[in-house]
Amino acid sequence: MDCAISMRGVVKRFGPLTAVDGLDLDVRFGTCVGLLGPNGAGKSTTMKALTAQVIADEGELEVLGYRLPEDSKQARAEMGVVPQLDNLDVSLTVEQNLLVFAHLYRVGPGERKAAIERALRLANLGDRRNSKVDQLSGGMRRRLLIARALLHEPRLVLLDEPTVGLDPQVRQELWALIDRLRSEGVSILMSTHYIEEAERLCDTVTIMSHGKAVAIGAPQALIREHAGAEAIEVYGPPARLTDVEAAARGRGWRTRRTGTSVSILHSNGATDLDGERRVTNLEDVFVLLTGEEIT
Amino acid sequence: MAATRRLGRLEPAALQGVMVREVVNFSSFWRSSTFSSTVDPTIYLLAFGFGFGSLVSTVAGYDYVDFVGTGIVATTVLFSGAFPAMYSTFVKYEFQHTYDAILAAPVDTEELVTAEALWIAARTGVYGCVPMLVAVVFGLDPSWGMLLVPGIAALAGFGWACFGIFIAAKAKSIESFSYWQSGLLTPMFLVAGTFFPLDKLPTWAQVLGNVNPLFHCVELVRHAVFGFEGWEDIGHLAFLMGFALLSWRLAIRFMERKLIL
Numbered sequence: 001m002d003c004a005i006s007m008r009g010v011v012k013r014f015g016p017l018t019a020v021d022g023l024d025l026d027v028r029f030g031t032c033v034g035l036l037g038p039n040g041a042g043k044s045t046t047m048k049a050l051t052a053q054v055i056a057d058e059g060e061l062e063v064l065g066y067r068l069p070e071d072s073k074q075a076r077a078e079m080g081v082v083p084q085l086d087n088l089d090v091s092l093t094v095e096q097n098l099l100v101f102a103h104l105y106r107v108g109p110g111e112r113k114a115a116i117e118r119a120l121r122l123a124n125l126g127d128r129r130n131s132k133v134d135q136l137s138g139g140m141r142r143r144l145l146i147a148r149a150l151l152h153e154p155r156l157v158l159l160d161e162p163t164v165g166l167d168p169q170v171r172q173e174l175w176a177l178i179d180r181l182r183s184e185g186v187s188i189l190m191s192t193h194y195i196e197e198a199e200r201l202c203d204t205v206t207i208m209s210h211g212k213a214v215a216i217g218a219p220q221a222l223i224r225e226h227a228g229a230e231a232i233e234v235y236g237p238p239a240r241l242t243d244v245e246a247a248a249r250g251r252g253w254r255t256r257r258t259g260t261s262v263s264i265l266h267s268n269g270a271t272d273l274d275g276e277r278r279v280t281n282l283e284d285v286f287v288l289l290t291g292e293e294i295t
Numbered sequence: 296m297a298a299t300r301r302l303g304r305l306e307p308a309a310l311q312g313v314m315v316r317e318v319v320n321f322s323s324f325w326r327s328s329t330f331s332s333t334v335d336p337t338i339y340l341l342a343f344g345f346g347f348g349s350l351v352s353t354v355a356g357y358d359y360v361d362f363v364g365t366g367i368v369a370t371t372v373l374f375s376g377a378f379p380a381m382y383s384t385f386v387k388y389e390f391q392h393t394y395d396a397i398l399a400a401p402v403d404t405e406e407l408v409t410a411e412a413l414w415i416a417a418r419t420g421v422y423g424c425v426p427m428l429v430a431v432v433f434g435l436d437p438s439w440g441m442l443l444v445p446g447i448a449a450l451a452g453f454g455w456a457c458f459g460i461f462i463a464a465k466a467k468s469i470e471s472f473s474y475w476q477s478g479l480l481t482p483m484f485l486v487a488g489t490f491f492p493l494d495k496l497p498t499w500a501q502v503l504g505n506v507n508p509l510f511h512c513v514e515l516v517r518h519a520v521f522g523f524e525g526w527e528d529i530g531h532l533a534f535l536m537g538f539a540l541l542s543w544r545l546a547i548r549f550m551e552r553k554l555i556l
């Protein structure tokens with residue numbers, strides 16, 4: 001067993017909608033894997049399947065070596081989950097929230113106090129321990145959610161859109177926190193639709209579209225493979241952009257519209273095009289593969 | 296090779312974890328909860344005991360204050376069992392997403408429902424005694440059988456709590472609680488032998504009364520205070536246990552349907 005998470009051919013249907021459609025996913029021990037996809041790609045359903053809050057219709061799931069759904073409870077005892085929706089108890093204090101989850105995660109009576117102190121330090125909320133949750137800022141609440149999932153020192157952490165709806169500065173604070181976990185050897189599966197987040201934090205990413213994995217690999221490898229080393233960004237009125245697109249396609253290059261411009265990808269070495277050169281990124285790959293712009 | 300360690304069902308550690316959450320939360324709203332659970336029945340007791348009691352002195356062989364004072368124990372159990380279960384389950388599911396968090400920990404739906412119902416049952420065991428103690432102040436004679444009342448109240452309270460969780464699991468919106476309240480709980484509350492005996496009612500009402508768990512709770516409490524009636528009370532007890540068991544399984548079944556997709 002060298003994978004913390006292993007999914008094979010997982011399918012989940014909700015009535016006529018197939019949310020997850022034959023997904024394969026591996027998270028090797030000690031790595032951080034990003035599940036990247038637009039809204040509705042099936043990321044949250046996949047995350048829920050890993051805690052057996054969604055039961056797959058087909059396929060095989062193993063978490064920390066336990067088969068799901070039958071042995072899910074044991075798997076849940078050994079992993080931490082940071083949900084997308086804030087579900088802290090708002091009328092309780094920071095410390096009370098941690099105390100409750102120390103019990104739910106079965107931290108022994110002799111270790112509870114130390115576990116709570118460690119979580120408070122990690123979330124940098126030591127001086128807010130007696131504040132009620134509804135008095136905390138969005139960033140603090142998110143840090144508390146993460147700390148709550150780490151009370152029992154799990155080997156695996158699931159992060160479902162960990163920085164959604166936060167200010168850029170707060171987002172970077174959380175990235176530092178997640179990066180620290182990664183450096184301590186915790187295996188991480190993180191769903192996100194922020195490309196930069198995946199590019200910075202993840203060893204490998206799985207790009208999902210319509211419930212399927214459309215690309216799997218290290219961010220830099222995916223960029224080289226799908227977008228080339230350099231992109232040319234051409235600005236101009238819509239008619240000009242349409243011409244540029246046609247010309248690029250004629251030469252076998254792929255393009256993507258980014259609002260007011262057209263990006264020409266895989267155009268390495270082309271010198272006759274009049275545009276700004278820039279380094280390609282994971283967003284280019286994402287848009288090429290899913291056909292969807294990031295919002 | 297898949298690991299084979301597996302955690303069992305209804306583990307004490309999981310039940311304890313969910314109950315700790317309830318107890319810690321209760322510490323922030325026990326005042327309002329205790330107020331409504333104790334002041335409500337006291338008002339009923341005073342209104343009926345003295346208002347109605349001035350018209351009738353004895354009912355079914357009891358002083359009216361004694362009759363109502365024991366009967367209200369059961370309605371207190373209904374109100375402090377079913378209603379908190381309905382509302383708190385719905386709010387935790389729909390607005391606070393609490394169950395998402397709990398089920399991501401090593402807790403199953405069965406344990407979640409059981410622990411929450413047990414906690415409400417413990418509360419009803421205490422709250423149920425309040426109107427009886429108030430009635431003692433107004434002339435109900437203390438008896439040894441009263442010591443069994445918390446146990447009876449907790450058993451019935453467990454049944455009502457599970458039934459409330461079942462209603463919340465079925466409800467699409469909090470507005471739909473009105474149907475259950477007006478269509479089921481209020482009639483049950485009135486046709487239970489709390490304020491007037493059932494044996495003077497038409498047969499159909501008596502039949503309905505006999506399938507009403509509240510009626511069996513009223514009878515059992517009354518007999519605990521004034522003297523048991525042998526097999527009849529074993530029947531009441533069996534009915535309450537059956538009701539608790541059925542509601543418990545229904546609550547788990549429908550919560551699983553709601554929480555596990």
